[in-house]
Structure formats: structure tokens, C-alpha cells
Amino acid sequence: MNKTERLPNWLKKRAKLSPNRPALEFEGKVLTFRELDSLAEEMAAKLASQNVKRGDSCALLIRNHKDSVVIIHALFYLGVKIVMLNTRLTAAELIWQLRDSEAKLLLSEQYFCEKLNDIQSFMQEISIIEKEDLASIRGIEDVAILEEFDLHETATIMYTSGTTGNPKGVIQTFGNHWWSAIGSVLNLGLTEQDSWYCAVPIFHISGLSIFMRNVIYGMKVVLVDKFNETEANQMIIENGVTIISVVTTMLNRMLINLGSEKYPNSFRCMLLGGGPAPRYMLLECKEKGIPVYQTYGMTETSSQIVTLAPEDSLQKIGSAGKALFPSQLRIEKDGLEAEPNQPGEIVVKGPNVTQGYLNRKEATDEAIKNGWLYTGDIGYVDEEGYLFVMDRRSDLIISGGENVYPAEIEAVVSSHPDVFEAGVTGVSDEVWGQIAVAFVVRKPGSELTEKQIIEYCLTCLASYKVPKRVIFCEELPRNASNKLLRRELRKRLED
Amino acid sequence: MNKTERLPNWLKKRAKLSPNRPALEFEGKVLTFRELDSLAEEMAAKLASQNVKRGDSCALLIRNHKDSVVIIHALFYLGVKIVMLNTRLTAAELIWQLRDSEAKLLLSEQYFCEKLNDIQSFMQEISIIEKEDLASIRGIEDVAILEEFDLHETATIMYTSGTTGNPKGVIQTFGNHWWSAIGSVLNLGLTEQDSWYCAVPIFHISGLSIFMRNVIYGMKVVLVDKFNETEANQMIIENGVTIISVVTTMLNRMLINLGSEKYPNSFRCMLLGGGPAPRYMLLECKEKGIPVYQTYGMTETSSQIVTLAPEDSLQKIGSAGKALFPSQLRIEKDGLEAEPNQPGEIVVKGPNVTQGYLNRKEATDEAIKNGWLYTGDIGYVDEEGYLFVMDRRSDLIISGGENVYPAEIEAVVSSHPDVFEAGVTGVSDEVWGQIAVAFVVRKPGSELTEKQIIEYCLTCLASYKVPKRVIFCEELPRNASNKLLRRELRKRLED
Numbered sequence: 001m002n003k004t005e006r007l008p009n010w011l012k013k014r015a016k017l018s019p020n021r022p023a024l025e026f027e028g029k030v031l032t033f034r035e036l037d038s039l040a041e042e043m044a045a046k047l048a049s050q051n052v053k054r055g056d057s058c059a060l061l062i063r064n065h066k067d068s069v070v071i072i073h074a075l076f077y078l079g080v081k082i083v084m085l086n087t088r089l090t091a092a093e094l095i096w097q098l099r100d101s102e103a104k105l106l107l108s109e110q111y112f113c114e115k116l117n118d119i120q121s122f123m124q125e126i127s128i129i130e131k132e133d134l135a136s137i138r139g140i141e142d143v144a145i146l147e148e149f150d151l152h153e154t155a156t157i158m159y160t161s162g163t164t165g166n167p168k169g170v171i172q173t174f175g176n177h178w179w180s181a182i183g184s185v186l187n188l189g190l191t192e193q194d195s196w197y198c199a200v201p202i203f204h205i206s207g208l209s210i211f212m213r214n215v216i217y218g219m220k221v222v223l224v225d226k227f228n229e230t231e232a233n234q235m236i237i238e239n240g241v242t243i244i245s246v247v248t249t250m251l252n253r254m255l256i257n258l259g260s261e262k263y264p265n266s267f268r269c270m271l272l273g274g275g276p277a278p279r280y281m282l283l284e285c286k287e288k289g290i291p292v293y294q295t296y297g298m299t300e301t302s303s304q305i306v307t308l309a310p311e312d313s314l315q316k317i318g319s320a321g322k323a324l325f326p327s328q329l330r331i332e333k334d335g336l337e338a339e340p341n342q343p344g345e346i347v348v349k350g351p352n353v354t355q356g357y358l359n360r361k362e363a364t365d366e367a368i369k370n371g372w373l374y375t376g377d378i379g380y381v382d383e384e385g386y387l388f389v390m391d392r393r394s395d396l397i398i399s400g401g402e403n404v405y406p407a408e409i410e411a412v413v414s415s416h417p418d419v420f421e422a423g424v425t426g427v428s429d430e431v432w433g434q435i436a437v438a439f440v441v442r443k444p445g446s447e448l449t450e451k452q453i454i455e456y457c458l459t460c461l462a463s464y465k466v467p468k469r470v471i472f473c474e475e476l477p478r479n480a481s482n483k484l485l486r487r488e489l490r491k492r493l494e495d
Numbered sequence: 496m497n498k499t500e501r502l503p504n505w506l507k508k509r510a511k512l513s514p515n516r517p518a519l520e521f522e523g524k525v526l527t528f529r530e531l532d533s534l535a536e537e538m539a540a541k542l543a544s545q546n547v548k549r550g551d552s553c554a555l556l557i558r559n560h561k562d563s564v565v566i567i568h569a570l571f572y573l574g575v576k577i578v579m580l581n582t583r584l585t586a587a588e589l590i591w592q593l594r595d596s597e598a599k600l601l602l603s604e605q606y607f608c609e610k611l612n613d614i615q616s617f618m619q620e621i622s623i624i625e626k627e628d629l630a631s632i633r634g635i636e637d638v639a640i641l642e643e644f645d646l647h648e649t650a651t652i653m654y655t656s657g658t659t660g661n662p663k664g665v666i667q668t669f670g671n672h673w674w675s676a677i678g679s680v681l682n683l684g685l686t687e688q689d690s691w692y693c694a695v696p697i698f699h700i701s702g703l704s705i706f707m708r709n710v711i712y713g714m715k716v717v718l719v720d721k722f723n724e725t726e727a728n729q730m731i732i733e734n735g736v737t738i739i740s741v742v743t744t745m746l747n748r749m750l751i752n753l754g755s756e757k758y759p760n761s762f763r764c765m766l767l768g769g770g771p772a773p774r775y776m777l778l779e780c781k782e783k784g785i786p787v788y789q790t791y792g793m794t795e796t797s798s799q800i801v802t803l804a805p806e807d808s809l810q811k812i813g814s815a816g817k818a819l820f821p822s823q824l825r826i827e828k829d830g831l832e833a834e835p836n837q838p839g840e841i842v843v844k845g846p847n848v849t850q851g852y853l854n855r856k857e858a859t860d861e862a863i864k865n866g867w868l869y870t871g872d873i874g875y876v877d878e879e880g881y882l883f884v885m886d887r888r889s890d891l892i893i894s895g896g897e898n899v900y901p902a903e904i905e906a907v908v909s910s911h912p913d914v915f916e917a918g919v920t921g922v923s924d925e926v927w928g929q930i931a932v933a934f935v936v937r938k939p940g941s942e943l944t945e946k947q948i949i950e951y952c953l954t955c956l957a958s959y960k961v962p963k964r965v966i967f968c969e970e971l972p973r974n975a976s977n978k979l980l981r982r983e984l985r986k987r988l989e990d
Contacts, residue, residue, distance in 0.1 A: 192684060311687075
């Protein structure tokens with residue numbers, strides 16, 4: 001018998017252990033764990049009355065809101081797998097993920113009614129529920145709540161793309177989330193005063209993982225709908241926030257807004273993920289005594305897998321740290337472990353790493369070998385074992401914390417009738433970290449303009465993915481086997 | 496593939512993550528995690544040269560000492576199961592456990608040379624190594640160190656008795672130790688300043704578990720050979736100790752020694768285990784603002800399984816708290832879950848709970864049903880879910896933190912040629928919490944004295960087990976099926 005497979009239902013257990021602790025602050029109101037559990041139980045009963053049941057897959061299209069947290073726990077209570085949808089996607093992109101995930105139900109909110117109408121018109125087979133519709137529904141009285149979570153069962157599915165263009169559903173089990181939370185607490189520690197500020201999207205692993213820690217640690221989370229640097233700084237300075245998850249653009253804006261003010265000593269962790277951070281910014285933080293913990297992780301690792309340690313946060317500027325306690329890291333070059341300081345592919349392992357992609361055996365086998373996940377990212381480890389990430393997934397563009405996959409954009413641009421071929425790459429940007437730039441070879445005689453291409457993209461791509469610049473050229477750089485060399489595109493830009 | 500089964504070798508991983516943090520303070524000298532790892536590796540190489548190898552069982556008879564910590568990790572490095580022996584046992588008792596555990600090797604120190612001689616003379620088949628002999632040995636250069644720990648593999652075996660008299664080896668896997676450490680950190684939290692004082696024996700789970708947390712948390716431990724209340728108080732007041740594990744007698748002595756002095760705010764947890772605590776003592780602690788966390792646990796749960804939470808430590812006087820996050824608790828009476836405030840048997844479950852007793856299928860099946868461990872202890876849970884332990888294992892006597900099993904003492908007393916029968920029970924004692932008292936029915940005509948019985952016991956029982964009083968009587972109270980009623984003995988004492 002495998003004793004480590006099952007744990008008590010997390011929020012239920014937390015509500016028993018520390019019912020009166022603050023669990024969630026949203027729009028100035030604080031819920032305790034007991035209250036959060038009551039709401040989740042009530043929501044579970046309502047969903048059960050709508051025939052949502054154990055083993056189903058339910059997609060969520062929801063904004064950062066108290067109700068979203070309640071819904072997530074309610075679905076866990078019912079044993080329903082959750083497909084987390086990026087709210088910035090177009091209806092077409094959402095339909096693709098809904099079909100791929102075979103979700104029976106889409107749970108959303110009136111705010112997205114236009115997208116929902118579009119989806120419904122293309123997908124008669126899916127039930128769509130807006131959370132507002134649930135208000136008047138009476139729940140089933142004796143709804144069966146999962147008493148235990150099986151760590152090997154799927155909790156959530158999140159889509160990521162990659163070099164192939166088509167998004168793949170990353171399977172995140174309860175165990176993946178659990179071990180991620182444990183790896184983090186063994187690095188960052190935990191105090192009774194802790195309060196984690198969540199201004200990153202709940203539908204991303206960066207946001208969702210905060211709510212796993214929330215119940216596992218019994219730690220307060222302050223949730224906001226949308227990031228605002230003035231408010232974030234105020235919450236740290238005046239409202240006892242001790243930890244915040246940020247990406248480069250957020251930190252940049254917070255620093256400008258902070259000016260010469262200082263954070264209190266109670267503020268103990270600026271957890272900086274989502275791609276490379278400019279050195280000048282890290283140095284400015286060091287000067288101001290702001291404890292920046294650079295971290296490296298992805299959907300496939302259920303959040304952080306490599307993070308700086310407390311004693312290094314002001315020392316090892318530019319490094320993402322070392323693999324968290326339950327995890328392992330190595331750099332591979334030509335199939336062998338690279339020497340210190342020698343760049344290669346970042347390869348990781350640990351109980352927080354996904355078992356694979358939904359219904360994608362081939363992609364899974366390609367990414368995960370012998371328990372090791374081949375991230376496609378490039379980096380090196382120094383003599384002391386600290387990871388320096390050089391390049392995310394060679395081609396990946398990270399714009400405002402969102403992953404943008406060149407192949408996906410290229411497919412869209414190339415589908416324009418006047419485009420012969422297209423290549424996309426990222427370029428540094430002061431505001432967004434990186435932005436996408438498209439290189440386009442027009443068909444002979446075409447007079448297609450940059451504006452026309454951008455408008456075309458906006459009809460089928462989430463706006464954050466749309467190239468901000470289009471450069472017309474005669475041909476694209478390709479290697480002998482005709483593979484597009486996106487690095488060469490970047491070089492052209494740099495020149 | 497079960498992703499949660501393997502973790503990186505704990506001390507190795509910790510030495511990589513935080514090589515320069517203080518790991519262990521002993522006799523005023525501090526080792527870092529890097530140094531501890533080096534010593535463990537060196538020790539592993541030496542042991543390997545003595546033909547100690549993966550899959551072997553090695554018994555340890557060692558005192559609280561820096562070397563003991565090194566030896567434990569070295570054996571883990573080699574993949575050797577450790578049988579932890581209580582140093583207070585007699586040679587006869589040790590031989591019993593060595594035979595039962597089928598240990599190939601006994602690793603000890605010169606300090607115990609007399610006992611070791613006795614053991615060797617009865618057990619020619621066992622190799623005995625004193626740690627001092629290893630000093631001059633050159634280790635194998637390329638010794639194979641386990642890179643990963645399998646959470647389902649046995650790490651340690653510790654003997655406990657129970658109502659049947661014969662000690663049973665409790666199997667503690669790496670997973671049991673891991674989950675115990677995680678359950679504790681999710682309750683107590685973890686800060687960079689933490690320093691755990693270990694004055695309880697390493698061969699008990701109370702001591703050993705501190706060294707598991709040591710490497711898993713990356714937290715400093717201050718180890719002492721023997722508890723001394725003046726020193727303990729001094730370490731808290733002047734040397735930054737933040738957490739200490741104590742049993743009632745230790746806390747009592749610390750309070751008397753402390754007088755009107757106060758502990759600093761940095762001191763955050765007096766973890767009080769090992770049996771019932773007198774209410775006046777807990778109230779005195781509350782008055783002095785000492786954060787006492789009562790806890791309930793046993794060898795079978797790899798240390799704590801129920802512990803007070805920070806917010807309750809000064810509120811719920813007398814309660815042991817609630818089951819830790821990964822664990823569950825219920826009170827059973829006549830096969831059903833008891834109502835709040837209704838006493839019954841304490842039944843627990845969790846990934847920290849042992850899979851069973853070494854080579855004792857029947858005893859295992861009796862104790863563990865459907866994943867739930869029937870502790871034999873009596874208690875109740877109040878309306879808010881807090882456990883109050885009323886009686887340890889009905890018959891168990893806890894004397895100075897050591898478990899004393901009446902059946903074992905009765906077997907010894909009854910073996911005296913002049914004794915007809917004997918019954919043993921515990922009685923409260925100001926110094927030791929409880930002491931053992933023997934009720935003896937002499938054979939007709941015998942004039943056996945109390946002193947003779949105590950001397951007889953000292954020849955074959957560890958001194959902490961020897962009855963401090965002997966009461967002669969005409970007959971022992973028995974029920975219809977002739978079972979000795981030890982509770983009646985206690986009543987006689989109270990009357």
C-alpha cells in the first residue's frame with residue numbers, strides 16, 4: 001500500500017485546523033478559512049445540482065476574483081478536473097483548447113458574454129454556465145465532497161504551446177501542486193504573519209500556485225483583479241503584505257512608483273519569475289535592500305522549480321538559484337552533463353514536474369525522458385551550482401509575463417493570402433520585457449502593409465501575442481534542412 | 496510511474512542548497528551543512544571498507560554526539576537500514592532486539608564497552624564496531640553514495656513494546672520521516688533564524704526527528720549529550736535557540752531554574768511531548784508567556800501527529816491540538832466514531848504513520864486497519880476538534896519521557912522464584928511524571944522483600960523501568976476471563 005498517495009482534502013483540512021485565520025482578502029473584505037470552506041461547499045452543492053460530477057472536466061474562464069477561488073475549491077470538492085483558460089485568448093483559441101481538453105462544461109462569468117456567445121455558436125455540444133446564473137440556484141443538500149485528494153489524480157490542466165505551435169494541455173496532479181508548495185516553503189520559510197499578494201492571473205500557474213500554498217500553509221492571500229503598482233506598493237507598506245509574485249514589468253513599475261520610499265522589514269520576498277530580468281533593475285533592488293528572489297519555473301513544473309535562497313537573494317544577482325529541495329537540475333549539452341559555466345539545455349526533475357501533456361504521448365515522450373523534463377530553455381550553472389537562464393525555450397518570447405510562441409504567430413501571419421512566409425522573434429522592450437516582431441516575405445506584387453498584418457492578427461490572436469512590429473524582407477534565414485533560424489532574425493534586429 | 500517515490504539524498508541536497516548555513520552545534524563547535532556532508536561521506540567510505548553495504552541492517556548504540564549524527568547520515572548514504580537502540584537497556588534487552596532485527600552489525604562506542612562485551616559473548620555472529628576503531632581506517636575511495644532516497648524504503652527501525660510485553664520493531668521509512676517533518680513545518684512554520692535544541696535522545700523518535708528536520712529544513716540544531724536545565728535556559732536566552740523539544744520533567748526543571756527570568760521573543764516554541772502534563776505547569780507557562788505546544792505522537796507516527804497550532808498554544812491549555820495537515824484523527828468507541836467530548840480510542844492516519852512492525856504480521860494487522868493506526872491510547876476531541884489525551888495506551892507508564900510497559904516488568908518480576916504473580920502500574924510523580932509500582936503476590940512461605948525484588952529487576956531491566964515501589968498483596972484484581980485489571984491496581988494506589 002502506497003501511504004503517500006492520499007491526503008485530506010486541502011481546504012477542508014485547513015478549515016478544520018485554523019478556521020479563524022484570514023484566508024483571502026479581496027476588495028477590502030477578508031474571508032477566514034472557515035468562511036472560504038462554507039462558500040466552496042455551497043458552490044459545490046450548486047454545481048452538483050447542474051449535473052457537474054466526479055471525473056468530469058470543467059473549463060474555467062474567469063478573472064481574478066474571490067468567486068474564482070471559491071469555484072476552484074468547489075470543483076476540487078466534487079472531484080472535477082479543471083481546465084484553466086487564459087482570459088486573453090480569442091474565442092477561436094478558446095474553442096481549440098475546449099475541444100482538445102474534451103471539457104463537458106465551461107464555467108465563466110457575464111463579463112465574457114461576447115466570447116461565450118461566439119464559443120457557444122461554434123460548440124453547441126458544450127454547456128456554458130455563467131457564475132451569475134448560479135446565484136439563484138439551490139444546491140443539492142447532501143452533496144458528496146471528496147474527503148481525500150489522491151496525489152496522482154489530475155487537479156488542473158493548463159495549456160502551453162512550445163516550438164510546435166499547437167497548444168498542449170499540461171496535466172497538473174494534486175501531487176504536482178503539493179510538492180511545488182512544499183519545495184517553496186522549504187526555501188522561503190513560513191511565518192504566522194505571512195500574506196502573499198496575488199496580482200498575477202489565477203489561470204496561470206504563477207497565480208494558481210499561490211492559492212495552493214494558501215490552503216496548504218494556512219497563509220493569507222490578498223487577491224486583486226488587476227495589477228496596479230500604486231496599490232501593490234501600498235499593500236506592502238501599509239497592509240502587511242510579506243510576499244509578492246511579480247514579473248519584470250510589474251517590478252519595474254513598482255520601483256518607479258516607489259521612488260525613494262522604502263519597504264518595511266516585514267516585507268520579505270519579491271518573487272520574480274517569468275523570464276529574464278534586466279541587470280540594472282536587480283542592482284537597483286539590491287541598493288534599495290529589496291529582497292528579490294529570482295525564480296525559474298513553468299507550467300510543466302507547477303510553478304517554481306529553481307529559486308534563489310534567502311541568503312543569496314541580495315548576493316547572486318541575475319541567477320535563478322538552485323533546484324528546490326525535492327527537485328533536481330542539470331544542464332545537458334550533446335547528451336552529456338555540461339561543465340560549470342558551459343551553456344546547454346536546462347533539464348529538471350522532481351515530484352512537481354508534470355507527468356505529461358493531455359492525449360499527447362509523442363510530445364510527452366519527447367519532453368520527458370527517464371523522469372527528466374527537457375525544457376528547451378538554455379542556461380548554465382556556475383561553479384557553486386547556481387543556475388543562470390540565458391534564453392527561454394530558444395524561441396519563446398515572454399511579453400508582460402505571458403508566453404508568446406513564435407510558431408503560433410507565424411502560422412497566423414502566414415495564413416494571410418498576401419503573405420508568402422513569415423518568421424517571428426522577440427526583441428527587448430522597456431515596458432513589456434519583450435515584444436514580438438514579425439519578418440514577412442510578401443507574395444510577388446502584394447502591397448500588404450504593417451498595419452494590415454497587425455489588424456489581421458488581432459482578429460484571431462489574443463492581443464498580447466500580436467506582433468508590435470512587422471519588417472518586410474526578401475527571404476527568411478533557413479538552415480540546410482530548411483528550418484527557420486529565428487536566432488538569425490534576432491541578429492538582424494540587433495544589427 | 497509514481498513521481499513521489501524518490502527525492503534527492505537529503506543531506507547531500509541540503510549541502511548543495513545551503514552549504515554555508517550552520518547545521519549542527521555540539522560542545523560549542525558549529526558544523527556547516529557542507530562540513531556535515533563531508534564528514535558523512537568520509538564516514539560512509541570508512542564503513543564501506545568494513546563491508547557495510549546497501550540493504551544491510553546496522554544497529555546503533557550511541558549517545559547524543561556529533562559523531563552519531565554523522566554516522567546516521569553515513570548509513571543513509573550507503574543505503575543501510577538503521578536499528579536505533581536505547582542506550583539505557585541492559586545487554587539482555589539489547590541482545591533480544593539485535594536478534595529480532597537480524598542486524599548484521601552493531602556500531603557503537605567505547606563508552607559502552609562493558610555492554611558490548613556482554614553482547615559479543617552471547618552473540619558471536621554479530622560484528623561489533625566501536626566508532627573509535629574507525630578513526631585510523633582508510634575509507635574506500637570511490638564509495639557509492641545513494642543519490643536519491645526512495646520514500647518507501649526503510650530508513651530506521653525503533654523498538655517499542657505495548658501491551659504484549661515483547662518489544663516490536665517499528666519500521667520507519669524515509670517517507671514516514673519526510674511527512675513527519677512536513678506536517679511539523681506546516682504547523683510551526685520556519686524562519687531563517689530557527690535553531691532547534693535537542694536534549695532528547697537521538698535513539699528516540701523525538702530526537703531523531705529533529706535531525707530529519709535539520710536537513711530537510713536547512714535549520715540549525717544544537718545538540719547536547721545530556722539535558723541540563725541551566726544550560727537549556729541559557730541557550731534560549733543567550734544563544735538564539737528558537738525551538739526546544741521537551742518532556743514534562745525537563746520543562747518542570749527549566750521552569751524552576753528560570754525563576755522570574757523571561758525568555759526572549761525569538762524563542763517561539765516549547766514542544767512538549769511524552770505524555771500528560773500537569774495543568775498547573777501549563778498555567779504557569781501561560782502566565783509567563785512561554786509558548787508551549789503540547790503534542791501527541793509516538794514511534795509509530797515518526798514523531799508528532801497531533802500538535803497545538805501557534806494561535807492555540809496559549810489558549811487551549813491541556814489539549815494536544817489537532818492532527819497535522821497531512822494526517823487525520825478520530826476517536827473510536829465500540830467501532831464507531833465517538834461524539835465530541837466522549838472518550839474512546841485514539842485512531843490516526845497519515846503518510847507519517849508506520850507501515851507496520853518488523854516481521855510481525857499479526858501485530859501489524861491488529862494495530863493498523865485500513866490505513867488507520869489504533870493507538871490504544873484513550874482521549875476525546877472537543878466540539879472544536881481539539882484532542883485531549885486522557886490515558887496513554889491504558890497501561891503505558893511514561894517515566895521521564897521513556898515508555899515503560901507494565902507487561903514487560905511483570906514478566907521480569909514474575910520470573911523471580913519466590914514470586915507467585917505480579918502486576919505493575921504507574922503512579923504520578925513530581926519528578927518523573929510517572930513511576931512504576933509493582934504489586935506482588937509472594938509464594939506461600941516466602942519472605943521476599945521490596946529491596947530484593949528491586950535488585951533482581953536491576954539485573955535484567957534498564958533502571959528507568961525498575962519499579963520504585965513494591966506492594967505485597969494477597970491476590971491481584973482480575974476480570975472474568977482472568978485478565979489482569981491494571982486500572983484496579985491504580986485505584987488501590989489512589990485509595
